[in-house]
Ligand SMILES: [Zn+2]
């Protein structure tokens with residue numbers, strides 16, 4: 001049996017192709033995909049000029065990684081699931097055996113199983129994803145596209161929790177793409193004051209609607225660092241400064257926006273070979289805390305689908321449009337030209 005898939009071959013080379021429906025072992029599950037959502041990581045990978053990719057992505061490969069669907073086939077050793085059951089499938093699983101898994105730092109796992117390739121009709125779910133609890137029945141009241149948001153939301157949720165944001169803190173969020181906007185939604189729930197920056201005024205308006213108190217476009221400010229500080233008491237800088245874009249230059253700017261003793265959460269992922277420079281006095285005399293955050297853990301994945309089910313996330317803001325997989329040109333156009341926030345791809 002064949003299925004239709006968006007196959008990635010290299011920089012800006014994504015085509016619709018027919019390929020075999022995956023077969024499964026006795027320990028695996030096959031899911032019929034109902035919705036997959038686009039994401040900033042997809043955009044970066046699609047546009048990246050050098051053919052160097054992170055460990056989780058090995059072209060030629062079916063594109064995409066945020067997904068929900070129905071259980072279609074169950075291996076005979078798997079218990080606890082039913083045919084036809086709606087599920088969210090996370091894109092990775094920690095091994096639960098290495099040093100980092102044992103100390104509860106699952107995002108640092110030495111043997112992460114990745115499971116990309118969701119812009120298609122069927123998805124094989126490896127046993128590691130089932131065993132760590134990252135194949136989750138969709139709670140009532142969530143549709144497939146909303147459930148697919150569990151993946152990016154779980155990453156942001158871990159970033160927000162690690163940043164220790166308190167009531168009344170001033171948080172600057174640099175970036176108002178899908179990830180930056182999840183930050184807005186979650187930080188708003190924490191009762192903090194939000195200053196948000198982005199180069200797109202359209203996206204800044206969405207940030208405002210989601211709960212940003214101050215919106216600033218760096219292109220319209222003389223000095224974005226000074227402008228951010230103006231909205232903090234005594235011009236001291238933000239309690240927490242977040243980078244949600246993934247450019248080395250914005251990492252450097254973000255570090256300069258934090259107050260003495262503040263926390264800088266470097267969340268956006270720049271290309272693996274890039275580096276930044278920091279004035280040492282910011283770390284020493286100003287006692288800044290620099291916090292790197294990568295990916296997520298099963299605990300945050302579960303918490304994230306619960307938040308979605310409890311309607312704590314304005315999902316209609318995040319899913320701008322639903323497009324059939326056949327219309328790949330339109331999906332790519334939305335992704336590359338950042339039209340809307342996320343496109344839900346319906347096979
Ligand atoms: Zn994503």
Ligand SMILES: [Zn+2]
Pocket residue numbers: 094095096097098099100101108109110111112
């Ligand atoms: Zn591990």
